[in-house]
Amino acid sequence: MCKLPPISLYIHIPWCSKKCGYCDFNSYVSKEIIPEKKYIEHLLKDFEKDLLLISKREINTIFIGGGTPSLLKSSSINKLIIGIKERASISHTAEISIEANPKTMEYKRFIDYKNSGINRFSLGIQTFNSHLLKKIERTYDSKEAIDAIKETKKIIDNINLDLMYGLPGQRLEDALLDLKNTIQHNPSHISWYQLGIEPNTVFYSKKIQLPHEDLIFKMLVQGEKLLKQSGYQRYEISSYSKPNYQCQHNLNYWNFGDYIGIGCGAHGKITQKNGKMFRTVKNKNINDFLDGNYLNSINQVLKKDQIFEYFMNVFRLYQPVFKKHFREKININEMIIEKKIAIAIKKGFLINKMNYWNTTKKGKFFLNYLLEIFLD
Incomplete structure (x- = not known):
């Protein structure tokens, strides 16, 4: 019998108001009304099936990602959180996060999210430069990004801001100014990562050019120094936090913990008491998912692959x-x-x-x- 690792829950909301050219996540542009009620019902049914694999283990963290989860009404998120808690044992200290886009933010809705039990917000800012925001096809400008941060800080202290560097046409001074603007807002956590162009994205097909690798390296070195001077500890390759504000959900990933993944295209990793490890992949097709066809595949992870996957995660950490x-x-x-x-x-x-x-x-x-x- 092996010692079972902590377990987390990832919930995928696949809709966006617009799909960015660099995005390779499983998402759909919401041209029509999102079938929120039906999707939440199927999420909970998908969750019930996965619970059969985890033997009543307590869930330590929940992360609602996407897509753009903040497109959903507060009543839908509340129904989802209540449904999860009714069906499983959730730690009373669980970190419960939700991702949001500044353009879709409605501050009344965020207050309701918090009242539902969400205690960490992650805002996809990417850059404060309106010109660069257009280049990477974001749907808001610098003012809207700043307003979103200010309003969110009135609601909650535990905030992550997502930033990218190495954007098309970005200069060193642009990247450092983004960090200075971010630090000025004093978030508890900053995710600062290099833009990569992945296959099967619009940017890949357009052959979008990124800054030279020497310039990107200067952004990294000088940016890291600035963050350190401002009191942010680098605990993972692209993650910086104030003391005691590391993202517990992502730490579980990087420490090779287990996680259930529910929703359209979500992935999971579950270890059994006999030591066997399985990876689950949910159906990417939203229509199939809404017809009740949740599981795309479940495969056992061989020992040789477990070793590689273990180091692929833990070597990201600065520990x-x-x-x-x-x-x-x-x-x-x-x-x-x-x-x-x-x-x-x-x-x-x-x-x-x-x-x-x-x-x-x-x-x-x-x-x-x-x-x-x-x-x-």
Whole structure:
């Protein structure tokens, strides 16, 4: 019998008012009225089926993402939260987050979200530069972004602001000004990540050009220094927080915890008491999902793949990787990977201590090369 990891719940809301050119998430443009009532009913039925896989384990965090969850009425979100709590054991200290877009924000609605039990808001700002916002096809301007932050801070203290750097045509001073503007609003958490152009996106087909990698590196180095000076601790590759405000939901992902994923196109990872690990993928087609066809696939994760996936997550964190933690999560002794560890140490990516491994600065910078070592 293995020690079961903590478990989280991810809820996917697939609708957006507009799909951005860089977005590769499973989402639909809401040209007509969103079938909120029907979707919430099916979300809860999907949840009931997944509960059969987790043996009454307590859920520690909930994250409502998308898409743009804030498109939904407060009554729909309230019904969803109540339905989840009626069906499962939720920790009384659970972090419950929701993503929002400044354009769709209605501040009365956000007060209701908070009253429903949501205690963390994540705003997709991306940049305060109105010209760059147009370039990346966002549907709001700088003033609307600032107004959204100010109004949200009147409602709740636990706020994450999403920012991107390396945008098309962005200069070093633009990226640093975005950070300065963000810091001025004093959010509890900042997600600051590099824009990537993924296949199957509009930007990929248009061959949108991003700044040179040398300029992007300068943005990263100088931006990180600015955040550190302003009291934000980098605890993950793209995550910075004030003390005690790390995102608990994402920490569970990165520490290789379990999670249920419900909703159109959602993914899950669930460990059984016998040590077997399964990944679930829900149906991406919204019409099929609303017909009650929730599960697209469920597959067992082989040990060799578990090892790679484990390091793919934990190496993102700025903390030691304890060997005891590896043994508990994968249920094998670390001696089985000693040759791979030796290669990583020789390349200068890892430091090996008696009880833990630590990624070097070089290992973090060349993370993909480090992870390749653990591919079978």
